[in-house]
Amino acid sequence: MTSRIDTLIVGAGQAGLALSHYLTSAGHEHVLLERGRLGQAWHDRWDSLTLLSPNWMNRLPGSEPHADENGFLDRGQFVAYLDDYARSFGAPVLEGTEVRSVRRLDGGFRIDTRAGRWSARNVVVAVGDAALPNVPLPAPSGVPSLHGAEYRRPELVPDGPVLVVGASASGQQLALELAASGRDVAISVGRHGRTPRAYRGRDIFSWVALLGDFDRTIDELPDLEAAKRMPLFPLSGANGGEDLGLDRLHSVGIRIAGRLLGFDGTRAVFADDLETNIAKAEERLSALLRRIDAHPAARGTCAKAPRPFTLPPGPPALDLRRFGAIIWATGYRRAYPWLRIPEALDARGELIQRQGSTPVPGLYVLGLRYQHRRSSHFIGGVGRDARTLVDAIDRRARGRGGRVAVTRPAGARRASCRPVGRRASASIGRGPRE
Numbered sequence: 001m002t003s004r005i006d007t008l009i010v011g012a013g014q015a016g017l018a019l020s021h022y023l024t025s026a027g028h029e030h031v032l033l034e035r036g037r038l039g040q041a042w043h044d045r046w047d048s049l050t051l052l053s054p055n056w057m058n059r060l061p062g063s064e065p066h067a068d069e070n071g072f073l074d075r076g077q078f079v080a081y082l083d084d085y086a087r088s089f090g091a092p093v094l095e096g097t098e099v100r101s102v103r104r105l106d107g108g109f110r111i112d113t114r115a116g117r118w119s120a121r122n123v124v125v126a127v128g129d130a131a132l133p134n135v136p137l138p139a140p141s142g143v144p145s146l147h148g149a150e151y152r153r154p155e156l157v158p159d160g161p162v163l164v165v166g167a168s169a170s171g172q173q174l175a176l177e178l179a180a181s182g183r184d185v186a187i188s189v190g191r192h193g194r195t196p197r198a199y200r201g202r203d204i205f206s207w208v209a210l211l212g213d214f215d216r217t218i219d220e221l222p223d224l225e226a227a228k229r230m231p232l233f234p235l236s237g238a239n240g241g242e243d244l245g246l247d248r249l250h251s252v253g254i255r256i257a258g259r260l261l262g263f264d265g266t267r268a269v270f271a272d273d274l275e276t277n278i279a280k281a282e283e284r285l286s287a288l289l290r291r292i293d294a295h296p297a298a299r300g301t302c303a304k305a306p307r308p309f310t311l312p313p314g315p316p317a318l319d320l321r322r323f324g325a326i327i328w329a330t331g332y333r334r335a336y337p338w339l340r341i342p343e344a345l346d347a348r349g350e351l352i353q354r355q356g357s358t359p360v361p362g363l364y365v366l367g368l369r370y371q372h373r374r375s376s377h378f379i380g381g382v383g384r385d386a387r388t389l390v391d392a393i394d395r396r397a398r399g400r401g402g403r404v405a406v407t408r409p410a411g412a413r414r415a416s417c418r419p420v421g422r423r424a425s426a427s428i429g430r431g432p433r434e
Helices: 014-026 075-089 169-180 204-210 224-229 246-251 274-293 379-399
Strands: 002-010 030-033 092-094 099-105 108-113 116-125 145-147 162-165 185-188 255-257 260-264 267-270 317-319 325-328 363-365
Touching: 002 014, 002 108, 014 030, 014 075, 014 379, 116 379, 162 169, 169 185, 169 246, 246 255, 363 379
Parallel strands: 002 030, 002 116, 030 092, 116 363, 145 325, 162 185, 162 325, 185 255
Antiparallel strands: 099 108, 108 116, 260 267, 267 317
């Protein structure tokens, strides 16, 4: 038996829910299919995770402001926020419904799931920008290896020293947590960022918002691919907001090595590029702080920039025979093996899209990094792109003679210096790619 629906959303995280909010308000019939629980990607993260973006950045469309706008929600609190948000407008979510395939069919789409088949006029891919863990190299035989997506807490990591590969916010947080638990930790560092949690009395994200960077669209960027490769801010929301940085890692005894080149037997071999990458991170930090210093809101405030940080060359290799594990903090990649519509994908398997619309009529995407703005994949940034998609879906509905009234599919879940402020006027936030 085939269930029929006007719009089917694959994924019920912040992107899918933001779109559902607008579709509900517009009177569009739709359903969200989630492979696990609502917001499953957040359930999959490590136990102590705290959002690195302040709460004012993490508000979804139509929701009330968070109680502490300058605070930071932990993983459990954010999952509860998503549940409450979905319940507030009766989002039609079907949990435990993994999509197996999406195909074009008779001017619409056929969607096969583990729980049955659907027919839809529109399909929105809202699985996020960080869908699949990226592990760039096979680990040496005999050395346990896990991606950061599989990490939960230190006591579940096999005994012995740990090599963390990757120095993004996640990699640095995991390295610090492991070191605090008494583990001997080394971290492999490639291109990375350095940013203070606060500067001139404001959270650093408040400054970036004031500079207009979050609102900048892809059409305003001189080189989109270079922007996508730019290292993200290494920050933490733990304990009310903390600095990260290689200087902090070094101060607690974490060994810092260069970029991982590969393995020679049980030896991890590193590039001789640590000094260069640290120097480039310092240059990017200095450029950002100069822009902030020149902003009118900086007048009369006190500047206390992080002190320049240098390290001698890292070790050329580490013998991993005594190591308990390698943890890959090497990010995520996107893959859509269930999307059986090749004309919607480029040669790299990425969705071809413009402001969320693909070349295939009725097929849309939401929540990609730089989908339209720098903030497109942020928690509080998905709303504007969701609004754009609703307009596109509405135009498509009018083109066939009107829109369809809302109906709730059977079984759908009703989801139950001078003092200055730290908040900027913006509605943006980071997604699960923390």
